Amino acid sequence: MTISALQQARAQYQPKLPKSLKGAVKTVPGAATESIADQADIKKLFPNTYGMPIITFEEGGEGVSIPACNVGVILSGGQAPGGHNVISGIFDGIKKLNPESKLYGFLGGPGGLVDHKYMEITADYLEGFRNTGGFDIIGSGRTKLEEEAQFDKGLEILKKLDIKALVIIGGDDSNTNACVLAEYYAVKRAGVQVIGCPKTIDGDLKNEMIETSFGFDTAVKVYSELIGNIQRDANSAKKYWHFIKLMGRSASHIGLEAALQTQPNITLISEEVAAKKQTLGEIVNYMAGIIAKRAANGENFGVALIPEGLVEFVPEMKSLIEELNDLLAEGSAAEQEFKMIQKSHRLEWVAGKLSPKASAVFQSLPSSIATQLTLDRDPHGNVQVSLIETEKLLGEMVKTKLDEMKAAGEFKGKFGTQYHFFGYEGRCAAPSNFDADYCYSLGYTASFLIGSGKTGYMSSVRNTIAPADQWIAGGVPVTMMMNMEKRHGHMKPVIQKALVELDGAPFKYFVANREKWAVETSYLYPGPIQYWGPSEVCDRTTVTLQLEQAK
Known part of the structure; x- marks a missing residue:
């Protein structure tokens, strides 16, 4: 197989580890924990894995060996840079604890466990995947492990392969499923430990014990390079406004961190929009106002x-989407009627079925966006928000507003737009030095959680703005992060998503600078991910982490 010069060089990179994991390791339990909310409900659902202590690994343990332990690993959900290094860390960790231990990968995500599709991950096979992006080592999938029949089917293959521990690498939903599975196997005395690892480029799986989810660092650096390139182009051509949509459905961590790295003229933060109950019109007025100010300075870009x-x-769009989800619910009479209507009359039909307020919002949208809102639903029956071209919606509405301002003599510039969506470009990038080290450490930590007999824990590596040898490795009970939320009409235990904190240091820094960035051309050009060179360039963490942990 032919590989690039970069791949050859990165294959030689040895990820850094916390000092505590390099020699003999001592397991230090902390105080008992409780869930972030709904304590009584969570405790009732997880009697065997609730209230466990936070675990910290320290230097100075006795160098004891443990019995050989076969381990299974699953990649769950969307890709994130560094997943291969998590698996590398697990492999090296279990081999350090006992060279006879084996690692099995379940193919295509959680479905591989249920369908008994697997492979043994050997040293030779793993070698070609170290420090690389992607999840192609064993593939990923979005099958949810929620039903006892799935747990029992998975247990059959775990028993057959003599697998004593299972590591699920995923986001908040995947780790919630991991905790449910850990509880089920504990109740059944199945003899299988379940450990989670925090993955998502969206950055919304974080708390005091999980400082960042892996892949976020790399993905935002990739997006920030692209944004910087576009800013350089905009400042060169001086004739376009570039509207860039960034991945991150539930939280705006990617947008905020990219703004901190590149200093663009406008950055919308969803959480702020919700807190201020801003209407679509108010957002459009805000954007048009900045565009007009820059035009007055002769900068039409x-x-x-x-x-x-x-x-x-x-709020108004959220209400509209909720009504549309109910109206066009799969299998409903309205959905059947909608499909029978001529396409040219569908928008008019939908408008007539909505409440007056929702109908007014629906009819104010560009027809292309209104059509997108009526397209096929996702597996949960909801509008597929990622398919909505929000950047074009705002671009068209801003243009209409600027035309009105021009007629009133309030805007004398020109407005041309270019649209972009950065999503898949960042999900499988070769991991940054930070993610290469962080992911390897998460995997290595998971192996020590297994070695110390833990289940229902998530691998945790903290103090991440310090050099890697000062990182603090350990484990956090997944139940500690849970609360009860309504899903599909039923209350379910889930890991609470971490949204952008409007009183947090990163957002406050952004607010303190955004007016200056709006009117002035203060662009930063971070360039591509750096692997070699001064440590302050190559090993830097995200601005978010630096601001959050500023002493």
Whole structure:
């Protein structure tokens, strides 16, 4: 197989580890924990895995060996840079604890466990995947492990392969499923430990014990390079406004971090929009106002960052989407009637079925966007927000507003737009030095959680703005992060998503600078991910982490 010069060089990179994991390791339990909310409900659902202590690994343990332990690993959900290094860390960790231990990968995500599709991950096979992006080592999938029949089917293959521990690498939903599975196997005395690892480029799986989810660092650096390139182009051509939609449906961490790295003229933060109950019209007025100010200075160009999930945070749009989800629910009579109507009359039909307020919002939208809102639903029956071209919606509405301002003599410039969506470009990038180290450490930590007999824990590596040898490795009970939320009409235990904190240091820094960035051309050009060179360039963490942990 031919590989690039970069791949050859990265294959030689040895990820850094916390000092505590390099020699003999001591397991130090902390105080008992409780869930972030709904304590009584969570405790009732997870009697065997609730209230467990936070675990910290320290230097100085006795160098004891443990019995050989076969381990299974699953990649769950969307890709994120560094997944291969998590698996590398697990492999090296279990081999350090006992060279006879084996690692099995279940193919195509959680479905591989249920369908008994697997492979043994050997040293030779793993070698070609170290420090690379993607999840192609064993593939991923979005099958949810929620039903006892799935758990029992999975247990059959675990028993057959003599697998004593299962590591599920995924986001908040995947780790919630991991905790449910850990509880089920504990109740059944199945003899299988379940450990989670925090993955998502969206950055919304974080708390005091999980400082960042892996892949976020790399993905935002990739997006920030592209944004910087576009800003350089905008400042060169001086004739376009670039509206850039960024991945991140439930939270705006990507948009905020990209703004901190590149200093664009406009950045919308979904959580702020929701907190201020801003209407679509208010957002459009805000954007048009900045565009007009820059035009008055002779600068008819700029860059605007827009989070993927913005429309769901605008109260009027959220209400409209909820009505549309109910109206066009799969299998409903209305859905059947809608499909029978001529396409040219569908928007008019939908408008007539909505409440007066929702209908007015629906009819105010560009027809292309209104059509997108009526397209096929996702597997949960909801509007597929990622398919809504929010950047074009805002671009068209801003143009209409600027035309009105021009007629009133309030805008004398020109407005031309270019549209972009950065999503898949960042999900499988070769991991940054930070993610290469962080992911390897998460996997290595998971192996020590297994070695110390833990289940229902998530691998945790903290103090991440310090050099890697000062990182703090350990485990956090997944139940500690849970609360009860309504899903599909039923209350279910889930890991609480971490949204952008409007009183947090990163957002406050952004607010303190955004007016200056709006009017002035203060662009930063971070360039591509750096692997070699000064440590302050190559090993830097995200601006978000630096601001959050500033002493």
